[in-house]
Amino acid sequence: MLVEVRPVARLLRMSGRDPVDLTVALDPVLRAAIADAQGPDELARLRVVCDWVQYRDNFREALQLRPVLGGRRNGPSPALELAVDLRRAGPDLGAVTAAALREHRGGDDAGRLTLEDWVPTSQSLIWSFNTLYWQHLQLWEQATGRGYESALPGGQSDARNIESIREIIRELFAAWDELAERRALPEELYIVELGVGNGSHARTWLDTFVELDRAHGRDYYRRLHYLMCDYSPHVLELARASVADHAAHVSSFVLDAMHPMTTLGFLRFKAFLVYISNVYDNLPTDEIATIGHREHLVQVRAYLPADRAEQIARCAGTEPSGLGRLVTRLLKLGPVLLAEAAPEHFADVEAAVAFWRACWQAVRLAERYVPLHGLDTYDIAPGISGELLRPLVATGRDVRMHAANGAAASFAETLPLLHPYGRLHCHDLFVTGVEDYRTGFRGPGKYDGSVVNWVNGPLLAHIGTRKGFDVTFEPFAHRIGSNIITMRVHVRD
Numbered sequence: 001m002l003v004e005v006r007p008v009a010r011l012l013r014m015s016g017r018d019p020v021d022l023t024v025a026l027d028p029v030l031r032a033a034i035a036d037a038q039g040p041d042e043l044a045r046l047r048v049v050c051d052w053v054q055y056r057d058n059f060r061e062a063l064q065l066r067p068v069l070g071g072r073r074n075g076p077s078p079a080l081e082l083a084v085d086l087r088r089a090g091p092d093l094g095a096v097t098a099a100a101l102r103e104h105r106g107g108d109d110a111g112r113l114t115l116e117d118w119v120p121t122s123q124s125l126i127w128s129f130n131t132l133y134w135q136h137l138q139l140w141e142q143a144t145g146r147g148y149e150s151a152l153p154g155g156q157s158d159a160r161n162i163e164s165i166r167e168i169i170r171e172l173f174a175a176w177d178e179l180a181e182r183r184a185l186p187e188e189l190y191i192v193e194l195g196v197g198n199g200s201h202a203r204t205w206l207d208t209f210v211e212l213d214r215a216h217g218r219d220y221y222r223r224l225h226y227l228m229c230d231y232s233p234h235v236l237e238l239a240r241a242s243v244a245d246h247a248a249h250v251s252s253f254v255l256d257a258m259h260p261m262t263t264l265g266f267l268r269f270k271a272f273l274v275y276i277s278n279v280y281d282n283l284p285t286d287e288i289a290t291i292g293h294r295e296h297l298v299q300v301r302a303y304l305p306a307d308r309a310e311q312i313a314r315c316a317g318t319e320p321s322g323l324g325r326l327v328t329r330l331l332k333l334g335p336v337l338l339a340e341a342a343p344e345h346f347a348d349v350e351a352a353v354a355f356w357r358a359c360w361q362a363v364r365l366a367e368r369y370v371p372l373h374g375l376d377t378y379d380i381a382p383g384i385s386g387e388l389l390r391p392l393v394a395t396g397r398d399v400r401m402h403a404a405n406g407a408a409a410s411f412a413e414t415l416p417l418l419h420p421y422g423r424l425h426c427h428d429l430f431v432t433g434v435e436d437y438r439t440g441f442r443g444p445g446k447y448d449g450s451v452v453n454w455v456n457g458p459l460l461a462h463i464g465t466r467k468g469f470d471v472t473f474e475p476f477a478h479r480i481g482s483n484i485i486t487m488r489v490h491v492r493d
């Protein structure tokens with residue numbers, strides 16, 4: 001039997017924080033697992049993994065059972081994983097474990113309302129919820145009375161940090177001055193932002209640009225084109241209102257950040273800056289796990305726990321069995337049309353939004369591990385083979401990590417946009433070494449109505465390096481205690 005404890009820092013008294021008492025959390029789980037086992041062989045094939053899930057809203061119960069499919073290859077291999085969230089490990093965990101093992105053995109799903117078939121995480125309907133959130137942001141924010149930024153690390157977006165913006169603009173001026181001296185500076189100076197949110201970064205950036213340009217005295221503002229891109233027309237509308245003072249220098253594009261080339265192909269080799277913040281961590285991703293020297297793909301299945309399904313169904317005037325259909329309609333139509341299409345369930349748009357929020361709050365992901373028959377049989381994104389993950393997963397030890405499919409696709413398609421003097425600048429939650437996956441929980445979590453996963457930095461660095469770019473990571477320098485990392489990318493000198 002293997003017991004893996006990831007959040008080791010939480011076991012120590014650090015920064016005045018009470019340490020987690022591991023033995024108290026684990027004791028009832030192990031006792032229940034041992035009591036339930038039908039022989040030493042079964043115990044030998046059990047894994048227990050402990051995380052500390054820092055996201056108060058997430059997709060897990062305090063205890064989760066994850067079957068490991070694929071059976072034996074070379075001797076006994078793990079068949080079942082018990083995943084414990086140490087943050088929520090309470091005195092009832094023994095009884096919870098015993099019940100979960102009983103249900104697992106009996107093929108009983110405890111009355112869960114299953115919302116989809118087993119799929120790789122990047123294809124789960126949680127991403128439809130995520131899209132819905134950005135498409136109808138204002139309705140959600142009105143209902144909660146909170147802006148999306150309050151859910152970001154530190155309670156605000158570091159994208160608006162003026163010092164960071166000044167630094168980026170000064171770097172641009174230095175590059176442009178050098179090109180101008182050689183008469184190689186193009187007339188049009190293109191800046192791209194992917195995933196603009198409410199436009200507050202764009203506005204701060206443009207205001208700061210005007211101020212620094214005045215002092216610099218080269219009138220670069222006259223030649224500046226700021227391209228705001230987002231897949232939500234609604235978000236772009238909010239952003240456009242935010243930058244109204246700079247309207248003559250701003251264009252907006254509805255595009256999927258995972259396929260920027262489709263719309264921005266005309267910018268190949270022309271963008272001096274591509275700026276992205278808090279977007280990669282919001283793009284769909286799978287997880288790959290090495291368990292007993294074998295790579296597995298994590299598959300998930302979204303469900304609503306029985307008690308929550310009953311509650312939500314009651315509010316919507318239906319039976320739990322009718323909920324799945326209503327959720328599908330919500331994800332397809334959005335809350336406004338849903339209220340129109342199903343007045344017998346929702347008196348008005350507010351009621352449809354309340355239904356949406358309740359479903360999102362309650363939705364969980366069941367997980368299982370399915371063996372991969374070689375990383376080369378798995379595509380991270382079109383043209384990006386799973387083989388790129390080999391140096392990260394083949395460390396001789398078990399590890400579970402994100403394949404960062406959306407971020408990798410976006411990154412690989414963005415690089416060709418860069419001018420030879422161009423820069424890609426990204427602020428996000430990055431894992432910067434494989435060890436980070438062994439020592440902390442990296443998602444998925446819920447931020448208000450959206451999904452968050454840390455981004456596999458070493459994988460992006462690998463992709464960039466192979467394409468001839470320098471990729472560096474450093475902690476965001478302008479806010480103390482932030483988890484945000486700055487990724488800088490430019491053509492290798």
Ligand SMILES: C[S@@+](CC[C@H](N)C(=O)[O-])C[C@H]1O[C@@H](n2cnc3c(N)ncnc32)[C@H](O)[C@@H]1O
Pocket residue numbers: 134157158159194195196197198201229230231232235255256257258276277278279282283
């Ligand atoms: C967390 S917000 C970040 C906003 C802003 N960059 C900031 O840091 O405050 C994520 C933004 O990415 C956008 N987004 C998410 N997935 C996207 C996709 N696939 N294509 C384009 N935009 C996307 C959302 O609509 C939203 O505007």
